[in-house]
Amino acid sequence: xxxxxxxxxxxxxxxxxxxxxxxxxxxxxxxxxxxxxxxxxxxxxxxxxxxxxxxxxxxxxxxxxxxxxxxxxxxxxxxxxxxxxxxxxxxxxxxxxxxxxxxxxxxxxxxxxxxxxxxxxxxxxxxxxxxxxxxxxxxxxxxxxxxxxxxxxxxxxxxxxxxxxxxxxxxxxxxxxxxxxxxxxxxxxxxxxxxxxxxxxxxxxxxxxxxxxxxxxxxxxxxx
Numbered sequence: 001x002x003x004x005x006x007x008x009x010x011x012x013x014x015x016x017x018x019x020x021x022x023x024x025x026x027x028x029x030x031x032x033x034x035x036x037x038x039x040x041x042x043x044x045x046x047x048x049x050x051x052x053x054x055x056x057x058x059x060x061x062x063x064x065x066x067x068x069x070x071x072x073x074x075x076x077x078x079x080x081x082x083x084x085x086x087x088x089x090x091x092x093x094x095x096x097x098x099x100x101x102x103x104x105x106x107x108x109x110x111x112x113x114x115x116x117x118x119x120x121x122x123x124x125x126x127x128x129x130x131x132x133x134x135x136x137x138x139x140x141x142x143x144x145x146x147x148x149x150x151x152x153x154x155x156x157x158x159x160x161x162x163x164x165x166x167x168x169x170x171x172x173x174x175x176x177x178x179x180x181x182x183x184x185x186x187x188x189x190x191x192x193x194x195x196x197x198x199x200x201x202x203x204x205x206x207x208x209x210x211x212x213x214x215x216x217x218x219x220x221x222x223x224x
Contacts, residue, residue, distance in 0.1 A: 162213065163184060184196040
């Protein structure tokens with residue numbers, strides 16, 4: 001017949017078991033607790049995001065480009081779709097907008113034009129936010145014609161495009177191009193035309209580098 005185990009030998013065996021059960025219960029409770037939610041973004045940040053989605057300017061427009069005739073401008077007034085639109089700059093340098101009327105855009109930078117439009121809209125709209133972007137910079141183009149690989153119209157770069165730069169943009173010369181007889185046609189303010197000679201052979205040898213003039217908008221480089 002089996003003898004019962006004494007009480008003083010049973011009790012020590014129960015402590016490890018109780019400790020294990022208590023640990024399991026604590027872990028389960030911590031996992032079931034709801035996780036804290038991430039803090040909501042500040043109101044100012046949310047307002048900025050909303051403006052960006054609605055087309056409000058995130059930054060001022062370019063302050064180096066000078067608007068000219070035939071450019072196409074995208075003018076956006078935040079939350080005012082009736083005023084926002086794309087407009088071409090007329091040959092006299094002017095544009096027309098609702099509420100604003102007629103104003104001169106030619107000779108101004110996009111940032112300057114933004115400020116002028118906002119000033120005129122202030123009588124109708126509270127704190128208008130205006131963005132002006134040049135969609136098509138037709139006024140800042142030159143033409144390269146004749147015996148080059150890719151004749152056509154090219155956009156002037158901000159650093160200043162020279163005759164040599166223009167020839168390189170057009171892919172260089174074709175066979176039998178008259179490299180000593182190149183010239184630039186430039187329109188004067190009075191409507192007359194000026195012809196500027198360019199001898200490629202001399203310029204690349206370092207002779208008479210002044211021939212390599214910086215091109216102006218609407219100049220035409222002719223390679224016979």
